[in-house]
Amino acid sequence: MRSAQAAIGIDLGGTNCRAALVTSAGRTGDVLKVATRMADGYSGFLATLAELCGRLLDDSRARGMRVSAVGMGAPGIISREGRVRVSPNLPELNGQDLAADLADRLDLPTVVINDANAICWGEALFGAGRSFSSFLTVTLGTGVGGGLVLDRRIWAGADGAAGEIGHLTVVPEGRPCGCGNRGCLEQYASARGIVLAVLERLAAGQKSSLAELAAADLTSLEVAAAARSGDALALAVFAEAGRALGQALAGVANLLNLDGAVVTGGASESFDLMLPLVSEEIRQRAFEVSGRRLQIVRGELGDDAGILGAAGMVLN
Ligand SMILES: [Zn+2]
Secondary structure, three states: OOOEEEEEEEEEOOOEEEEEEEEOOEEEEEEEEEEOOOOOHHHHHHHHHHHHHHHHHHHHHHOOEEEEEEEEEEOOEEOOOOOEEEOOOOHHHOOOOHHHHHHHHHOOOEEEEEHHHHHHHHHHHHOOOOOOOOEEEEEEOOOEEEEEEEOOEEOOOOOOOOOOHHHOEOOOOOOEOOOOOEOEOHHHHOHHHHHHHHHHHHHOOOOOHHHHOOHHHOOHHHHHHHHHOOOHHHHHHHHHHHHHHHHHHHHHHHHHOOOEEEEEOHHHHHHHHHHHHHHHHHHHHOOHHHHHHOEEEEOOOHHHHHHHHHHHOOOO
């Protein structure tokens, strides 16, 4: 009997590295997790990754499966060959041939793509993007990430830097952004942007139940809870975030006439608070045909999306 074919999918984050076996039917078995440690340098990091993959390879053999390749999503700008051009959160990886080095260690074909693109491809193959030919993922977390699928292929751009919807300008002279620009969408629609907006309004003397919280305890979840109980300041902040996201999506709809936008990420739990303003901005700003076409849906895969998409890059 031919053994079932699987791939290892890895989601490399700044804090944790998570990995699992994936078949064409989806994830099989548990997600294994190790801390992303750079204390022992790049070679120590590679050894940790190889050990993590070794555990999954043992598991695959015990279950009569054959692992044919490894796919990894990593933060930063990744070349077509899987070299890390620049990774702001993991600078130890800058310039490293991550795909080739891991392939050498494991003796398996290895592909490395940008982590947001991995999430996008996961939703394309297994989640909310299955029925879309062309769509965008918007990942609302600490920042705002993005990935783009055009005609059922990831569009990574000439340098692997495409899809960064979080860094479209929505306020020309707005808050400074880590990317060097001002007024990026990320500064308004991310969890951090929402907290910043609350702090600015409180500092300006606006009243809110959130004023009772210490600034350090203020999270976007607290702001969402306040909004749900009718707090006017919290509602205004989510409306502002929704308007910013809707303006960006209206421009994307006009440029690309996509089938859909898939909203994912930890902070997307509060997306319902933004959606009315997102829809309103798209209705007002996008061409009618493009705005009507753009279906806005929530992601379906949660934390599994990156693992599934990375593995999906190497599964036939
Ligand atoms: Zn930016």
